[in-house]
Amino acid sequence: MSETTREGYGGTGPGARTPDGCSVDLYRRLPVGEEPDIIAAAVPAGARILELGSGAGRVTRPLTARGFAVTAVDESPQMLEAVEQISGVRTVRSSIEKLALDETFDVVMLASYLVHFSDPQVRDAMLRTCRRHVTDDGCVLIQREGLDWHTRLPRERDDGAGGTIRIRSAAPAGDGVDTLFCEYIYPDATWTQTFQSRALTKEEFEHHLDEAGLYVDKYLTDDGTWVRVLPRR
Known part of the structure; x- marks a missing residue:
């Protein structure tokens, strides 16, 4: 079972999820x-x-x-x-x-x-x-x-183990905070994560x-x- 998720954080995909939206199964794989x-x-x-x-x-x-x-x-x-x-x-x-x-x-x-x-x-x-x-x-x-982390979007990279990590978007959430949306794509599973970050x-x-x-x-x-x-x- 996933733990209680913080407001502004979340995700989809198989397995349990932590309060900041991280998938435990995904992080065991990365x-x-x-x-x-x-x-x-x-x-x-x-x-x-x-x-x-x-x-x-x-x-x-x-x-x-x-x-x-x-x-x-x-x-x-x-x-x-x-x-x-x-x-x-x-x-x-x-x-x-x-x-x-x-x-x-x-x-x-x-x-x-x-x-x-x-x-x-x-x-x-x-x-x-x-x-x-x-x-x-x-x-x-x-x-x-990085200095352009919230603006150089979308961007993606190969994780070196058969997966693709894609940062799709960053939307202003107020008070200098952005809500970012990420995808982790593998041949057998896909996860998403939404989290907030302050530049x-x-x-x-x-x-x-x-x-x-x-x-x-x-x-x-x-x-x-x-x-x-x-x-x-």
């Missing part, structure tokens, strides 16, 4: 991209990583295989069922904004464009979670949307980091989508 290479190049070998919003473990698995000690956090028990099958991974069921572990980590990851969450209070709480759980000499890795300029992004006690150390990719962030002491 292959990993270049994320593990970007992460491994930006942090110390063997680092303790807190992965916020792990989903079904698409990135968790290769990071663990590379020798990182990963604690995976997700609010969906159905997503975490898949992560629990990965040897050596610790799982925590919690929303990101309410997470309160009595420990800190070498690396905190906020991927999947979660920094663009539609509710600014939730976004800011997520960033405070990052600051609260990173060691003073550690780092936070954040994945941002952020580089200046807005860095302002929100500063308010959470964080600052940019380095933009890790040419398109600025992956960023290494450090805690203010």
Whole structure:
């Protein structure tokens, strides 16, 4: 059974669905991209990583295989069922904004464009979670949307495993938020997902980091989508 879906979020297709409209079956199928290479190049070998919003473990698995000690956090028990099958991974069921572990980590990851969450209070709480759980000499890795992510539409790409990911449209939902509609097309199944996202300029992004006690150390990719962030002491 699917969990209660947030307003403005949803989807279609086989299998259970999380509150933000993600299909658990789909996310178990999606292959990993270049994320593990970007992460491994930006942090110390063997680092303790807190992965916020792990989903079904698409990135968790290769990071663990590379020798990182990963604690995976997700609010969906159905997503975490898949992560629990990965040897050596610790799982925590919690929303990101309410997470309160009595420990800190070498690396905190906020991927999947979660920094663009539609509710600014939730976004800011997520960033405070990052600051609260990173060691003073550690780092936070954040994945941002590209600058034209809401306007270069429709667009599609091959996912590398026989599927096509298509971002079809973005419609204004008010207060700087867009509602985006995506399709995931495979030979044996098709899923759709509708979700909301708040575009952020580089200046807005860095302002929100500063308010959470964080600052940019380095933009890790040419398109600025992956960023290494450090805690203010």
